[in-house]
Amino acid sequence: MIFASDLDQTLIYSRRSFRHDPVEEDIRLIETLDGKEISFMTHKAIALLKQVAEKAMFVPVTTRTIEQFKRITIFQGELASEYAVTSNGGNILKNGTPDADWNRLITGQLKNGMAREDMLEKFQEIVHDEWVLKQRTADDLFSYCIIDRDKVPAELESFTKWLNEAGWTHSMQGRKLYFVPKPVSKWAAIEYIKGIEGKKTVAAAGDSLLDLCLLENAEFPFAPRHGELQEQGQDSQGKIIRTEQEGIFASEEILEKVLKIAEQNLKVIR
Known part of the structure; x- marks a missing residue:
């Protein structure tokens, strides 16, 4: 199983987007820029994501550029994954290096638009x-x-x-x-990885319109109770599973649900 998740305001949060006042000891700084704090995760969310990554293929999926993605220290170290999708699907990193075949495919498609x-x-x-x-x-x-x-x-x-x-x-x-x-989409990149790796099931999470294609095609689509999808009432015909929580604690709720699905998926495979 693949767990493909958007990052900003889905798994990681700036202080401005917390929507809560978490205890400082419960959160961890995971990104800085020019000495300034940028993004955080809760310690609980980090622990849950590590468990998910042991039972499923975790693929970060972000609109961030490659450079912006590499600023997030936790995804370059203890939670580094084999694949990462950046640039809204325009780039696929495999072990930190852009996939040349995918880049050629995208470049060819863009020439037609x-x-x-x-x-x-x-x-x-x-x-x-x-x-x-x-x-x-x-x-x-x-x-x-x-x-x-x-x-x-x-x-x-x-x-x-x-x-x-x-x-x-x-x-x-x-x-x-x-x-x-339109050829540059998060789902197109995940579908490519899915085919290469022979995965049959995708759980996905995201909060914006750029995540909608990902959620529409995933077997298990999750969205936090905040963000662009929530504001516009987009629910992919009632398929999207909304969290009860909003803000930084929504990430914990999403990861708890995905962990259960990953565990059940492993039991079916075995």
């Missing part, structure tokens, strides 16, 4: 410094912006409709607005 430069040219029609604070490109695969959500113009809705028809998707997570070509 609208170029990022053309998409961004259209986006400039509604861009204004008042609401778009920064624009970035991630691993030369997709684009994202740092935005002021309170000042997003009504024109964004019509732009995202055009974007969908042009073969791209979007997601708004906190202060970030993502534009991603």
Whole structure:
């Protein structure tokens, strides 16, 4: 069995996204940047994830770039996994190295769609410094912006409709607005790994629209009771299993449920 999980606001959390006030002794700092605290996990979640990883193939699946993913120390050390999916599925790392075959496949698919430069040219029609604070490109695969959500113009809705028809998707997570070509998806990368490894069952977890394809195709889809999917009422026709908890404690609840499934899956195999 594969356990494919999104990271930010699913397994790992910034202080801003805790939604609780956990006891400091119960949490562990797992990421810093320029000396600043970035992300945490609870000690309980870490212990549960280690148990899951002993009974299933744990694959971190993130929209983060390779560089951003490698900042998370726990996934480079004690919880390092054979595979990791970064760049929203645009890159697959095997033992820390990008999978060249997957990169060739993605590059070929992107040549058949609208170029990022053309998409961004259209986006400039509604861009204004008042609401778009920064624009970035991630691993030369997709684009994202740092935005002021309170000042997003009504024109964004019509732009995202055009974007969908042009073969791209979007997601708004906190202060970030993502534009991603449809071939670059988390499920496509997991399906590739699933085929290589001969796995039949996937448990998945995620909180955003960019995770929806992953949850729609997993046998056991989990989502925390917060985030973009919760805000938009997306539930994949009632298939998604929601947590009772929200915030940092939702990760513990997800991992407890996945651990039970992994244990049952091992019994069936044996």
